[in-house]
Amino acid sequence: MPELPDVEMLRRYLEAEALGRRIADVEVRDKRTLRELSPSELAEAVDGKPMTATGRRGKWLFARVGRAPWLVMHMRMTGTLRVTERGEPLPPFTRVTFHFADGGALHFCDQRRFGIIGLTSDPDVLAYTHHLGPDALDPRLSASAFGDRLAKRRGSVKTLLLDQSLVAGVGNIYGDEICLAAGISPLSRVEDLSAEERQSLYRAMRSVLTTAVQRMAEGRSFPRGWIIAERHEGGVCPRCGEPVSRVRLRGRYSYWCPCVQRVV
DNA sequence: AGCGATGTTCGCCG
DNA sequence: TCGGCGAACATCGC
Secondary structure, eight states, rough: OOOOOHHHHHHHHHHHHHHBBBBBEEEEEOOOGGTTHHHHHHHHHHHOEEEEEEEEEETTEEETTTTTTTTEEEOOOEEEEEEEOTTTOOOOEEEEEEEETSEEEEEETTTOOOOOEEEEEEEHHHHHTOOOBBBBOOOTTOHHHHHHHHTTSSHHHHHTOTTTTTTTOOHHHHHHHHHHHBBBBBBBBBGGHHHHHHHHHHHHHHHHHHHHTTTTTGGGOOTOOOGGGGTTTOBTTTTTSSOEEEEEEHHHHEEEEETTTTOO
């Protein structure tokens, strides 16, 4: 589920289905989801308050309750949200349920239980404590600002794209798509990139993520020419038809095409 | 049985 | 101090 485009879909879902609804009480079915926060602290912060705003930074999702604080959610690998109305059955893997006063409910569902629910006084505070860089689609993040941030770092391009302190929101899947769109191998070292190449990486990042959001993060509607559907054994490059290469980086696989992507 | 999966964090090593 | 790497977290499916 959870890279920037997917989390943006969840934010819109929250905005459409939960905004303005008053939370009557919270049901914590799995305490681990709250980490160090206790169920009573969560209840005290949200009970009786309406959801008044939504937000997102990178892969972090926010929902303001009343005037404060903000509910903070991270989906990690398998987290998702479901809003149900009175009488509907409980969705699978529901870890925490926010019951609305009108009989509906918002469920935080997470098979693998890596996901997190917390509280913060302000999304910027959360971003600071978690060392989050600017959101990858933040309009204020210009090509030159991105290039400057990148120029201060060393390491493989893919590793840097996934580093949430550089920019927040890119994960392993879209990271490969961005590298293909930029025509740069995921193994290239950022310290070897020219200023022009740093700019193509920026343009690729914005274009891939913007397109994914426009297509509702639905893989089926992604453009022909994208590599995401070919990230598997036997996959072929959508541009040249050659088999895709697979390389292990920091314990996870990157898929790329040596014909189309230059090793800098 | 073993491995891999959309994420993050922590410890160790150079 | 930074970057690379592997493990850990929990669970399911091939």
